[in-house]
Amino acid sequence: MAFVFPPEAPVAIPVAGSDDQFAVRRVYCVGRNYAAHAREMGFDPDREPPFFFCKPDNAIVPVAYGETFALPYPAETQNYHYEAELVAVIGKAGSDIALEDALDHVWGYAVGLDMTRRDLQMKMREMGRPWEIGKAFDLSGPIGPIHPVSAVGHFEKAGLWLTVNGQTKQQSDVSHLIWSVAETVAYLSKFFRLEPGDVIYTGTPEGVGAVKAGDTIQVGVERLGELTVKVV
Structure with a gap:
């Protein structure tokens, strides 16, 4: 088979404690999945089921432990926000997955950032x-190494934090x-067939805010470590 342009190599995230790489297929993000964050964005968290948006696979930015990734301030925004997230990754295919089986489809977890051009997001929201x-946009999904479930278990409870400078x-x-990880996986699988390589950003808590060039962001999840980016 001949391609008009050579295909890009798959986007891959390192697996913690291994030389293996996790090839990314799709990136799903859960909107307003912490009650306090939903309220700070002006919504009632008790009135709606989970909803999703997607990022392209090449928005993913793997960040190694001990590394500070230079994250460019994106174009066309004056309000660049951080959002700290627990990320779940899929290792077993399925659609319309039963809730009691959902965690069997999760291969591992990572620390993630859903970087957001908030002014542009709000403008689009107001316009429907x-x-x-x-x-x-490009480089909007920094992520740490993936930890297999076999090493860290599942995450019904774990501290999540983010610092700026x-x-x-x-x-x-x-x-x-x-919506827990299991509930999110089960619900999402009603609309999309989940496949190995799918990445799910599970939502951010309250406290989102803007950063500027020169700011250093550190985000961590208990048992998963911490990743660091510097906005440049």
Whole structure:
């Protein structure tokens, strides 16, 4: 088979403690999945089921432990926000997955950042248009190494935090997710067939805010470590 242009290599995330790589297929993100964050964005978290948006696979930015990734301030925004997230990755295919079976499809977990051009997202929201220019831009998904479930178990409870220049901005626990990882996987699988390589950003707690060039962001999840980016 001949290609008009050579295909890009798959986007891959390192597996912690291994030389293996996790090839990314699709990237799903859960919107407003912590009650306090939903309220700070002006919504009632008790009135709606989970909803999803997507990022392209090449929005993913693997960040190694001990590394500070230089994250460029994106174009066309004056309000560049951080969102700390627990990320779940899929290792077993399935559709319309039963809730009691959902965690069997999760291969591992990682620390993630859903970077957001908030002003553009809000403008699109007010106009009733999709969020892509606010959420799906280049380098908008920094992520740490993936930890297999076999090594760290599942995450019904674990601290989640984010600091900017050493000052705590977000601090919560994944037990505060409105929709748990299992519920998210089961619900998402009603609409999309999940496949190995799918990545799910599970939502961010309250405390989101803007950063500027020169700021250093550190985000961590208990048992998964911490990743660091510097906005340049």
